[in-house]
Amino acid sequence: MSIYKNSKISVRQFCILIMIGTVGDSILVMPTITAVSSKQDAWLSMLLAFIGGLITGGLFAAIANKLQRVSLYEAIRQRLGVWFGGFFFLLFLFASFMCCLTLLSEMIQFMTTQLMPETPVTAIIIFFAAVIIIAYRYGIESYARMGELLFPVFMGLFVMLVVFLLPQVDWPNVQPIMAKGFFSIISGAYPAYCTGFVEMAVLLMLVPYVTGKGKLTKPILTGFTVGGMVLFLVVLLSVLVLGPSLMETKYYPTFVLAQKIMIGHFFERIEAVMAFLWVITVFYKTLLHFFTITTGLAQVFQLKESKMLTIPLGMILLVGTVVGTPNIVVYNVILIEYYPWFDITFFLALPIVFLILLLAIKKKQQKTQQPPQQQPQQPQQN
Amino acid sequence: MASVFAVLALAAATFWLEAPALIRQKQFRELVIFLVLLLAGSALYSALMLQVKLPNPFMFIKWMYAWTGGTSTM
Amino acid sequence: MLYKFAVSMLCLLLLTGCWSRRELNELLIVLGMGIDWEDGHYLVSYQVVNPSEISNQQKRGDRPPSTLFQGRGRTLFEAARSVTTEAPRKVYLGHLQIYVIGEEAARRGINELIDVSARDNETRMDFNIIIAKGTKAENVLKLYTPVEKLPSYSMQQSLQTSEKNWAPTIAVTLDEALTNLSSQGSELALTGIRVIGSPEIGETKQNVEKFLPPSRFRYSGIAAFKGDKLIGWLNERESRGYTDITNNLDSTTIAIPCGEQRYLGVEVTSSNSKIKTKVVNGKPEVEVAIRTEANIVERSCTDVDLSKPETIKELEAKTKQSVQTNVEDAVSRAKEMKSDIFGFGTQMEKDHPAFWNQVKDKWRDEYFPKIKVNYKIQIFIRDTGTTMNSTIK
Structure with missing residues (x-):
């Protein structure tokens, strides 16, 4: 039972949503997280995460192609039945809910740390959640189109950031290369891989709304590639311009990067404009996860409407965020130490299980379809 | 206490906004789910306003994966 | 129709401005900051712009172009906030240009000073750090300087120009200092500033009323650090x-x-x-x-x-x-x-x-x-x- 059965987004919009979603909140925190483990080899960690992400993208593309524009829940329900299918799907939704909480936490921490320290946390969440709820209620078509509109803005700001920082690049900052050993690079790559790429498993929820019947491998892989490239460039630039010690110390290195832009003593202090860049990306990723929860819940309970669930869910998310982040230290410990495992279990292992189900129980689905076709014919023969 | 009233007002406003459409279309299943979520949301939000100590969802994750010992000890 | 009207009225609510806004006349713009260590606590001096004195449009009075506010405290933050008992506004550090550390404070260790500046969300990383040689940081910030009305700006420009043209000075910014302090393989070095002539005349307007100002600042020597403590000077x-x-x-x-x-x-x-x-x-x-x-x-x-x-x-x-x-x-x-x-x-x-x-x-x-x-x-x-x-x- 698809909500907005008639909404369709083009393949290009799908690709753009994936791109912006991959960048998400990783652009804010990944430089610090990778630098803590691998110092000046943070860019190698990001590269490793990117390669892992591409492989995961292949996995998601395989699932998406197998679905053939049927929603994920429908496909599982057909194979596992209502109860088991519902259970597995609820696990997926639970993971998406937790991911929403982390994204909202990131957003408010960034706002209260850098831009508006005295604003109460609840106020920021209310405003942010309100925009997400409104965007959701307008339908997927409208925010996919908005994504298409905002994408050149995003790319423009990003290119500006990279180009204007090139004069301040100090190449010896990457040395010594691989001095800490391979293990530290891997432990830096692990959270980056999970947060950036594995969490995008929710793109599977968008599949029913994409036009056409063709394979979705190309848009998914393109989205992951461009998003991954953006992240890689950000981490590389942080290492080159800021150096490993500064990258590790400051919480939001991309903000510091934006602060460092200084062209000829007149084009400076534009970091608030640059902040727009990641507000867009965090907003879209949160929107994707929120879409997953709401539409997913509506599908599990076989509802025809999902718009009315938005405000109650918004309230629950707000409470979850405020309760879940008593202070930034607790949040950081959980994000770096335990959250990647959570991501892997629910957003990687679970889709792999889904893929196996889709491949293995294909025949069962065909058998159950044949008898109903024969029955109407029997009375006629008699 | 005033903040709890604000929460209840918000819940009432949401109900007034959404419910008539559902009742008109006789979508009772949707109404039930909506009410459940709305009650849960209001209850949690009121508890937050009253500063009741609510469990931290991230601690649940930590408990679930405590056996791994975290990524730093990998 | 009523709905549209209601929505547009609600949108007007959003135009009232941000929550944590600080208007320009609520800011105390600090250009130069000085840290001294005195009798077991920090003495923080803020050289603050007097906007009416440097503007070209208003009639100039007899006030100095900048004012010095001082605060005392055991931590830097305490000292910064205690300034509000004397100053009409809260300090705004976004335009900080020069950061003077007194020699005694430097010998004691500058770890906490760098830490507090890096942690603060208002300060940027582009101000220069210098050491006051043989004098206290507050004396450096109390000078009337000729040509440039704002002494901190004058000092910063002098530092950067002399780095390019004269050699025995280096203009170190906060991020460079942080990187140097964090690495085991290199130590920090900062330029020293001296006040020549008598500081008493330097504080008064008479300093710029003469052809050759009796009291001037001069950069001389580079201070070498070991860890975060100053240990010696280079000639x-x-x-x-x-x-x-x-x-x-x-x-x-x-x-x-x-x-x-x-x-x-x-x-x-x-x-x-x-x-x-x-x-x-x-x-x-x-x-x-x-x-x-x-x-x-x-x-x-x-x-x-x-x-x-x-x-x-x-x-x-x-x-x-x-x-x-x-x-x-x-x-x-x-x-x-x-x-x-x-x-x-x-x-x-x-x-x-x-x-x-x-x-x-x-x-x-x-x-x-x-x-x-x-x-x-x-x-x-x-x-x-x-x-x-x-x-x-």
Whole structure:
């Protein structure tokens, strides 16, 4: 039972949503997280995460192609039945809910740390959640189109950031290369891989709304590639311009990067404009996860409407965020130490299980379809 | 206490906004789910306003994966 | 219709501004900050702009262009907030230009000062840090300066200009200081500022009413740190050697003796240096390669004939001698203080990471003082100004 059965987004919009979603909140925190483990080899960690992400993208593309524009829940329900299918799907939704909480936490921490320290946390969440709820209620078509509109803005700001920082690049900052050993690079790559790429498993929820019947491998892989490239460039630039010690110390290195832009003593202090860049990306990723929860819940309970669930869910998310982040230290410990495992279990292992189900129980689905076709014919023969 | 009233007002406003459409279309299943979520949301939000100590969802994750010992000890 | 009206009215609510806004007239814009350590607590001085005095439109009164506010406290933040008992507004550090640390506070350790500035969300990383030599930081910030009305701006510009044109000064920003303090292979070095003349007159407007201001500031010497504590000063020649080795030297002048109390002036137009490290028999060795381009700008000895190429070669050799002495002096002074301000350790870490891993804990005290430094200095004198030999007899 698809909500907005008639909404369709083009393949290009799908690709753009994936791109912006991959960048998400990783652009804010990944430089610090990778630098803590691998110092000046943070860019190698990001590269490793990117390669892992591409492989995961292949996995998601395989699932998406197998679905053939049927929603994920429908496909599982057909194979596992209502109860088991519902259970597995609820696990997926639970993971998406937790991911929403982390994204909202990131957003408010960034706002209260850098831009508006005295604003109460609840106020920021209310405003942010309100925009997400409104965007959701307008339908997927409208925010996919908005994504298409905002994408050149995003790319423009990003290119500006990279180009204007090139004069301040100090190449010896990457040395010594691989001095800490391979293990530290891997432990830096692990959270980056999970947060950036594995969490995008929710793109599977968008599949029913994409036009056409063709394979979705190309848009998914393109989205992951461009998003991954953006992240890689950000981490590389942080290492080159800021150096490993500064990258590790400051919480939001991309903000510091934006602060460092200084062209000829007149084009400076534009970091608030640059902040727009990641507000867009965090907003879209949160929107994707929120879409997953709401539409997913509506599908599990076989509802025809999902718009009315938005405000109650918004309230629950707000409470979850405020309760879940008593202070930034607790949040950081959980994000770096335990959250990647959570991501892997629910957003990687679970889709792999889904893929196996889709491949293995294909025949069962065909058998159950044949008898109903024969029955109407029997009375006629008699 | 005033903040709890604000929460209840918000819940009432949401109900007034959404419910008539559902009742008109006789979508009772949707109404039930909506009410459940709305009650849960209001209850949690009121508890937050009253500063009741609510469990931290991230601690649940930590408990679930405590056996791994975290990524730093990998 | 009513719905649209209601929605547009609600949108007006969003135009009232942000939650944490601070209007321009609620800001106390700090341009210069000074830290002193006095009797067990911090004395923080803020040099604050007096906007009405520097604006071109309002009638100028008799007030100074900046005011100094001071706060005391056990932590820097406490001192900063205690300023509000005297100042009409809360300080805003976003435009901070110069950060003066008193010598005593520097000798005690500047870790907490750098930490607090890095942690704050209002400060940026582009202000310069200097040490007040032989005086307190508050005295440095109380000077009336000629030409530039805002003393902090004057000091910052002077620092950056002298870094480019005179050599024995370096303009260190907060992020550079943080990087240096975080690495085991290099130590921090900051420029020192002195107040010449009497500070009492310097505080008053009389200072700029005279042709030659009785009280001025002057940058002199570079302070060497060990860890986060100041341990010694480099004199002018050693400072020059320091900037030369660390590739901070852009342009300067070298005086070459050519007779009885007569010196030939050579202007350095560009100078690049590279540090290469080697490990020879388990011992570290450093090769410093300096390549300098210069011009002759002053010829006070008439017996130096600038039309012959041999003269140029001779002068190049003499300049090279002068540069080498500076550099060697700087290195020996740093070795004496056991402080690797040149970053030889960091370079070693980049070139030979395995060796560095073994020696990094003992670098400061054992390996650095005994390190062998080879110099490869090349001087090229290209021009002699717009004349060859002047015809003055």
